[in-house]
Amino acid sequence: MRIEEEYKKSGYFWLPGKEESKIPGILSIDNGGKIKLEIIGHFNDGPSLLSNDGLSRIIGHVEKDGLVTLDNCFYITKNISLGGISKSTVHVNTVFGGAAWGKEETVTFNTFSFSVDCLDEWVGISGIDVSTDWDARAATINYYPPEEKVFSLDNGMKLEICFAYTLPVFPNITEAKITQRTYFRLSSEELLNLDDFTTTAFKITNLMCFAIGEIVSLKNVSATSRELQRGVDNKQYSVPISIYYQSIPFSEKMPKKDRRSMLFNFAVITTSAQQVLNNWLNAYEYLYPALNLYFSTKTGAQKYLEGKFLALAQGLETYHRRTSSETLMEPKSFEAVVEKILCACPEEHVGWLQGRLMHGNEINLGKRLKRIIEPFKKHLGTSAERNKMLKKIVDTRNYLTHYNEDLKDTAAKEGDLWGLCAKMESIFNLHFLKVIGFTEEEIDWVVKNSFPLKQKLQGANM
Incomplete structure (x- = not known):
């Protein structure tokens, strides 16, 4: 936070x-x-x-x-x-x-509001309109609060993109200032524990990290509950409760991003935003390990380049495991083969052999990577370049995992290792776009118009 x-x-x-x-x-x-x-x-x-x-x-x-x-x-x-x-x-x-709860009293809320770094730039919607008449040396500033965007989430909540603003204070003869701040608001008809909201907010923040192309942090968190009301002028209003906790992801450095330097902005998904949001949130049900490994390389959890490379390689392998059931042979055929092998094995070695055969029907990393890049191979160089890249990733992963001297000369070093990391990041990015519902044509548009993604793809082919 x-x-x-x-x-x-x-x-x-x-x-x-x-x-x-x-x-x-x-x-x-x-x-x-x-x-x-x-x-x-x-x-x-x-x-x-x-x-x-x-x-x-x-x-x-x-x-x-x-x-x-x-x-x-x-x-x-x-x-x-x-x-x-x-x-x-x-x-x-x-x-x-803003309030005091008893020792055993459960803390629950109906709404949870928060912002993240660069959210104003990502949403790109402003109610401020400035017109200037240079000849008359005059300027006119109008402000119309933008309409809130409301999306229904599959987890039963609603997510709103809201706009807070301040207007000039009168009388003031030297300055007239209008400010606007964009924020998210999660709401629920039922009272929910704080963890229910923070879990969803964490996933949305990670979506913003992916879309903006930078680690952005949660901020300005508040919540309301229909059980906490305050009377003003014979009307009841929910008491805003400010909330502080040690949230992730977090980066001490405040990011600065304009809309052109992002992977994609809100304007790109305006007509499909609700589906994009739900696709991303639902992906955590089966892709959490892969997502966690990917974001660990972005938050600074991996202090060294070798660690970042291994996390990305493991992340891609995990991603394929979670999205594909492909095996070397049909499970029944494999079971039959294993049974024959075990029957021919000396009894004292059966336990050892069973352990060796336990994962024998899984495809290796090289094949998994080949399957992963197949939908996006046109963005990843020629056939020879792709094969060279895949071999380099596999050899480097095996060397950094086992430090087998036979692989030392074929493993990537320094600049090449950085290029492979960029390559694997770009592969993750392309697949995440597919996960949230981008079509092939829309992904092609992102590749063409997103400078950071284009740079990763080009850098990886060097």
Whole structure:
């Protein structure tokens, strides 16, 4: 989670039901969502002095934000001083700003709003209209809030693309400022646990990472519940609850992307956005391991180029396993062959041989890669270039996995290894486009118009 402004606030904190035992402290949230509470003393006394009992939830009242609920807490350090001042540090998993929940009370919501880096640029919809008359030295600025985009998700939620805005404050004779911010809102008719929303938000954020072509981070998270209402002018309104937690993916560096440097933007999928969203969310049911391996190479989880290469190679292999049931021979035929082999095997070696034959009907990495590139071979060079690339990937994977000296000279090194990684990334990109519903013609258009993808394909053929 991206924290754009420093969050370090003083306040008083107590355990649910023990408001009379308040402790002063400082609540801090780092960029990335890591949350820490520093307190004077500790929350336990008497026989439970050295225990963490009852610390899973903490209530507080902090400057500017008012009531906060700190969830899933535990001590990092617990200092006990005899007669002096002691400080303790508590790790906090989640902060809910704006309300207090009891010790056993379940936290549920109906809506969950969030934004991600570069979302304004990706959506590309603005209600700001500026016209200039240079001859008259005059300018006119109009603002009409854009219409929200609403999509029904297969998991029962709705996803909306919404637009928050601020208008000029009057009277003001020196400046007139209009701002607009795009954000997502997930909504449900039923009250849902926070995890239900954060899981869907995580998948949507990864879709944005893929579409934008950069690691983007979740930010500006808030939620509402029909159970939390506030009366204003005889009307009831849902209380907005700000939420902080350590979400992934996250990159400390704020990305900067214009629409032309993205893989694709919202305008490309305007007429099919609902299907694209559902295709991506549903893909996690069977492609999660492959998706996880791919994104691990984008988030910096792989610190070295060799690790990135192995993750991509394993990811492509896993992708094919999850999307194809191809085997060397028909399962019944293979079972018959295995039975004959085992019958001829000395009894003392049967267990060993069974282990060796367990995966004997699976096709090897080379064949899996050949099947994977088949739909997109026109984008991956000539037949000779493709065969050379496939052999290089297989030899390099085998060498980096087993460090067999016989493969050392045929494995890719340095610049060639970078090129293979670019190649495998581009293959993933092409398949992900197919997964979310792009037609062959639409994929051809992306290849032609997306500079980052074109660069990966060209770089890989060097």
